[in-house]
Amino acid sequence: MLPSYELVYETYGTLNSDKSNAVLVCHALSGNHHVAGYYVDDMKNVGWWDTMIGPGKPIDTEKFFVIGLNNLGGCHGSTGPISINPATGKPYGASFPVVTVEDWVESQARLADKLGIAQFAAVLGGSLGGMQALQWSLAYPERVRHVLAIASAPRLTAQNIAFNDVARNAILTDPDFYGGDYYEHGVVPTRGLRLARMLGHITYLSNDAMADKFGRGLRSDKYSYSYDIDFEIESYLRYQGDKFAAYFDANTYLLMTKALDYFDPAREYDDDLNKAFATARANFLVLSFTTDWRFAPERSRAIVKALLHNHLKVSYAEITSTHGHDSFLMQHTHYHNVMSAYFDNIASEFTA
């Protein structure tokens, strides 16, 4: 139990007079509150979903009041393992509780209370963010009109949990991890976090995308016959791993992957997803990407089937894309056309 917590958030656009145009953006594993735009004093720091959110973009901030937050347990300003525990004066570290998708939605609802938002026009997210959007429809059916679950799943498969566990083991077995209390030793488990990210990154790309981008391309024109970097893909993955390990907290990574693994709304209904969605009232848009094998289209179709069973309004599009799971973050004409059309309909339901 946490005695108290802080959530950091950003907002874009203007909340209208009857507070009916609010949109909540839930982030995935490595995301944060900075969803769009850039800072005056840090112009290179562009929000992670800037292609989707902004003036004239599919989620048009001239019509919608968009909220991005850093989830509880994150490492971008909200209370997390790296934060100081007021009771001890030291970082929470290993003592930070494991938080779940349900906890996140609970904390997001309290943020909405603070902002005076009784009902969101839409709650959306990709991947783990999509799970939070789905959970909103279950936990607060009267507080959300539209739910968009993009490249998401109603629960992870065994294979998906397996990838997460290998990633966690890379961190947990790093000698610099110190059981999660590495902060007081003045080190970070960089090697573990880097490996976790490299593994994750492979699973977010498609075989084709990797083949197109890197193929068997070499950094120099001949093999080194050593264990140094030969292939471009090795160089790319190590670079991505290093970059990530430099700014992300290992405990947050552990916590986020565990939240992914635990999410399973059907579990308390004898594994019957139809029953799990019986309380939902929102309208849904479910999107998947053809080459996404980490959150495959059939996982999204399982969501759609449960929504249809409950006579809920739902549209589903399977976007042809070569970029695997990462597609949901990419600029893609058809994907953005679908999003624009859907958000135009949402905007037509309220008066500016």
Place this chain on the structure above:
Amino acid sequence: MSTHDHSTLTATRPDFAAIAAWIPPGASVLDLGCGDGSLLRYLQGTSKVRGYGVEISDDNIVACIQNQVDVIQGDLESGLSGFESDAFDYVILSQTLQATRHTEPLMQEMLRVGREGIVSFPNFGYWRNRMDILQGNMPVSEVLPYQWYDTPNVHLCTLHDFETFCHDNKMTILDRRVMTGDSEIKLLPNLLGSTAVYRFKRAV
């Protein structure tokens, strides 16, 4: 926007009015190969139906959403496994039957998912089509607007053919409307009608 008002829509698609006349208010409807969602939008307006479309084309998915019609992207040729049995009152296949490859299993699937099926299709037995054939050409008309080399239509049939098919597949025809343009044809329908609409269910 591909929104039409009702009068122009029923003029271009007279089968829509026939279909709407069969569907009671509040019914649940699945429209297979729903295009831009015009029929469902029309039915939502006339009969307050609860409906979903199924479409394969990306552009039509966007058009359906713009028409405020719920649509599920999918390929009819791989069946209706995404839909539970007896989930809908009506499953509609309007002007699409003739372009399906796995026509027979799809018709069976329609009656697994729906209580009743409704199909509309161009009657290949229409006299103008027969005249074209007699003169040695494949028919090209408003109802059959394609040349032989670019047509999506692979399973064209006549009224007689369709009725025989239903009989052989243990499907009971409940109702039939035959039209040429927007006028109903009662006399010699297999000769004088250019478009047919059928409502059918599983034979008991």
